[in-house]
Structure formats: structure tokens, C-alpha cells
Amino acid sequence: MNCTACTAPLDHAAQLCDACTHGLDVRLAELPGQYLLLASHLRPGAARGDGPVALVREAPLPCREDVLDMRATGGMVTVLEEWRAAMQDARGWGPPACTGSIERRIMAAARGLQLNLDWIAETFEGAGDLAREIRALAGQVNALLDPAPPTLSVGECAADLGGGDICGASLRVPHGSTTVRCRRCGTDYPPSTWLTLATGAWAPAGAAA
Ligand SMILES: [Zn+2]
Numbered sequence: 001m002n003c004t005a006c007t008a009p010l011d012h013a014a015q016l017c018d019a020c021t022h023g024l025d026v027r028l029a030e031l032p033g034q035y036l037l038l039a040s041h042l043r044p045g046a047a048r049g050d051g052p053v054a055l056v057r058e059a060p061l062p063c064r065e066d067v068l069d070m071r072a073t074g075g076m077v078t079v080l081e082e083w084r085a086a087m088q089d090a091r092g093w094g095p096p097a098c099t100g101s102i103e104r105r106i107m108a109a110a111r112g113l114q115l116n117l118d119w120i121a122e123t124f125e126g127a128g129d130l131a132r133e134i135r136a137l138a139g140q141v142n143a144l145l146d147p148a149p150p151t152l153s154v155g156e157c158a159a160d161l162g163g164g165d166i167c168g169a170s171l172r173v174p175h176g177s178t179t180v181r182c183r184r185c186g187t188d189y190p191p192s193t194w195l196t197l198a199t200g201a202w203a204p205a206g207a208a209a
């Protein structure tokens, strides 16, 4: 007998190992709060330390659709409610009520699954799929909540601010972008210059002329 989520061997007949059961329990407890937190991530950059607003010149997108999708019907609430309904059906119970705000529905569905966790881990035939799907859902939510998406460092700004005073601010390629603009002095660096910047072999235009 093996865990139906992670395939680890089990010493007694069950659907989930202790680790997968515990992980599912923690994620079900955390998801309702994370749903609320997502509301503060609807605007790009809202929760990020992007520096002085005047220096961030790109017009922000009106809304993050990936966050909207997670918060709407079909997102987190539907995954949780469908699993709660499948669990109740397998126990011979009627379908759960899905009423109220999405926040309340998420709380009720997650709580309903948590309250039956012992039975799920021992008996529920869908337990492995449930545990894996909730783990994937939590992974997506955490990625949406991550305040600092990965950026690529390409070196230091080589702009001459006047009189040989080199800017020197560190330059980063924003996630999903091919434009680098120095946040300190506003100099643009197209991709063709990144390698030169990164190797520190930059010759300021003024010095080369
Ligand atoms: Zn497992």
C-alpha cells in the first residue's frame, strides 16, 4: 500500500501518508486567508517596493487578470467546492450548500474538507488527486502573492551624470520585460547593451567619441 498522492510506502491501509495529510490540512487552513490577501494584489506593483512613483514610468496595467481569475468563480472557490461535494458524495451525503459571498463559500468548503480529513486520508478514493490538486492550487496562490518576482541583474548604470560622475545604480530586467531603464537617472538600456553592461566593459558614449 502506497500513499496515493506521493507514492511513499504506507505501513497500514490508507489513502494518504502522514506528510501528505498534514500538508493538505495546512493548505486548507491557509487558503481562505490567502484569498483575502489576493485582493491587495489586484494592481500590478501595488505590493512591491518599486521605488518612488515618479521614477516608475511604465503605465500600470489596470488589473492583474491572473489574480482576478483566482478570485472569481472557477478559481479557488470552485476547486474547493467541487472537492467538498465529491467527498460528501463518496460518504453518501447530499451536496453541500454553496451560498453567500465567495469568501464565505471558500471558508465553508475548506472547513468542510478539514473536518473530514481523517476519513479522507484513510478511505476517500479521490484523496491522492485532492491532495495534489490542493498543493498545485496553493502553489499558484503563493506565486501570485510573491511580492518580488525574479529579476535578472545586468550590472550597473554607466550613464555620466555630468563631470564624470557615473550613475552606478544597479540595473535589473523586470520580470517578463525586455526594457531596462535606470531607476535613478532614467537612462534606457536596450537588450543589445546588456552583455557589455554585465561584463563591466561599458565605455560611456562621451568617452568613446
Ligand atoms: Zn504522501
Ligand SMILES: [Zn+2]
Residues within 6 Å of the ligand: 157, 158, 159, 167, 168, 169, 182, 183, 184, 185, 186, 187
Ligand atoms: Zn543611471
